[in-house]
Amino acid sequence: MSNANVRKFTSSELQQFDGQNGRPLYIVFKGKIYDLTNSKLWPQGKHMGVHTRSENLGEAIKAAPHGEDNVYRYPLVGEISEVPFQTPVSPSMEKAVVAPQPQQPIQAQTVGMDRRNFLKLTAAAGGAVTIAAVFSSIKAATFVPTSTTALTWPSVNVANISQLKPLTPIIFNYPLTNTPNILVKLGVTATNGIGPDNDIVAFSSICQHLGCQYSFIPTGGSPICNASYKATLPMGYCCCHGSQYDFVHGAKVLGGPAARPVPMVQLQFDVSTGNINAVGMMPPTIFGHGPPGTTDPALVMQYDLQGGTLVSQSTISE
Numbered sequence: 171m172s173n174a175n176v177r178k179f180t181s182s183e184l185q186q187f188d189g190q191n192g193r194p195l196y197i198v199f200k201g202k203i204y205d206l207t208n209s210k211l212w213p214q215g216k217h218m219g220v221h222t223r224s225e226n227l228g229e230a231i232k233a234a235p236h237g238e239d240n241v242y243r244y245p246l247v248g249e250i251s252e253v254p255f256q257t258p259v260s261p262s263m264e265k266a267v268v269a270p271q272p273q274q275p276i277q278a279q280t281v282g283m284d285r286r287n288f289l290k291l292t293a294a295a296g297g298a299v300t301i302a303a304v305f306s307s308i309k310a311a312t313f314v315p316t317s318t319t320a321l322t323w324p325s326v327n328v329a330n331i332s333q334l335k336p337l338t339p340i341i342f343n344y345p346l347t348n349t350p351n352i353l354v355k356l357g358v359t360a361t362n363g364i365g366p367d368n369d370i371v372a373f374s375s376i377c378q379h380l381g382c383q384y385s386f387i388p389t390g391g392s393p394i395c396n397a398s399y400k401a402t403l404p405m406g407y408c409c410c411h412g413s414q415y416d417f418v419h420g421a422k423v424l425g426g427p428a429a430r431p432v433p434m435v436q437l438q439f440d441v442s443t444g445n446i447n448a449v450g451m452m453p454p455t456i457f458g459h460g461p462p463g464t465t466d467p468a469l470v471m472q473y474d475l476q477g478g479t480l481v482s483q484s485t486i487s488e
Contacts, residue, residue, distance in 0.1 A: 177248035179203055184250075189215030198250055199227050199238075205245040210394060211409065321471050323450035326481050328353055328372070328437070331365060331444040337388040337404060341375065344435060344448045346478035349456055350375045351435050352386050353446070354417065356404045361420040362452075364439040370446065372435035373406065373421045376457045379428040382410035386417070406432065430454050430463050433474075 179196070184203070189195025194207040195215050206212050216222055227241070328342050334355040343350050353372035355365070363369045377384045385408075387393055387401040395409035405424065406415035413426030421431040436450035451474050453465035460473030 178251035179248050180251050189213075196247060197227060197241075199241045201250055202246055203248040203250065204241055205247045209244065321475055323436075323471065323475075324480050324482075325438075325447055325449045328446050328448050331370070331439070331446060334370065339386040342372075342448070344481055345451060345474055347481055348478040349459075349474075350383060351448075352406070353435070353437075354386055354404065356417060358404075358418060360418045362434060364437045364446070370437065370439070371417060372437055372448065373415070373417065374433045374435070374451070374456050375406070376432065377408040377410065377413050377428060378430050378432055378454070378457050378462070379408065379411055379413045379426065381457045382408050384408035384410075384413065384415070432457075433470075 184196055184198070187194045187196035189207065189212060194205060195209070195212055196203050197206055197212075324345055326344060328344070329340055334340070334353075336355050336357045339352045339354045341350055341352060351372050352375045353370070356363070356369045356371065357367075359368045360371045363371050375383050375385075384406045385393060387405050387407045389401055389403055391401050392399050393407040393409055396407075396412075399407070401407070404417045406417060406421065408414070408426065408428070411427050413428035414424040415421040415428070415432055416424050420434060423429075423431060431454070433454055433456055434452040435448050436452055438447045438449050439445075440447070451470060453467065453470050455462070455464040455470050455473045459477055460469065464470055464473060
């Protein structure tokens, strides 16, 4: 695309290309605009459930397992038209002498700091720290359970065994409407697996590293973001930063930056009906729900049941 044919987009024009409800998805990267409408990694205008097109994608890519080439392979459709605003400088201002200000200790400067300035300071200091990680650290540091009533895990029907196909995952929310999980029949005996072959398991699909939503990969398969990687067993693979989880052995970490396994969903199998019910979560806590790595069962319940709406109770007839 020659410079003469480059279409100029204003910020207001770009708002209609948000990738939602069937609309095209355009992103801005280094001043250029690329069409990611056909990317399977940006459903509804959101990448891996974390990154949005409105954030600084150049900084996000620095912390990703892929480089800028992943952007350049998409069609270039234009460039942003606005010129960064610069405050006019008068001649008198150019000659003005600014008196040096005494340096204040960082601790004193951060008192009363609002959230926006805190995020800017964190980004400058950490470089690769994402906004999701910052919010998670704030939440983990300040989260204190406030519930005083007795808590119980909801019991919810997830599927019937007749619906399951080997190595084909089912996505469901539990115990809250905003906490997704993956249920799959592995075809091999698994730790705490249920069903006739003890091979049906379910795990939180929220990565324990920075809260991205990872995908299930069958043996021999490859994640969509890394075609050179071949799974040696049924597993979870996070395309944000490469964390890997062993679905056969309780989602233990196989590789990548995740510090702990993803929580397992406690399942019950009804032999008479074939129904599979979710009845609780095992430690550790779901990412973002309380201090990372909490393993006390009572605290896991209290943390995991806060921060959203409980899923509906099971309506399976006896």
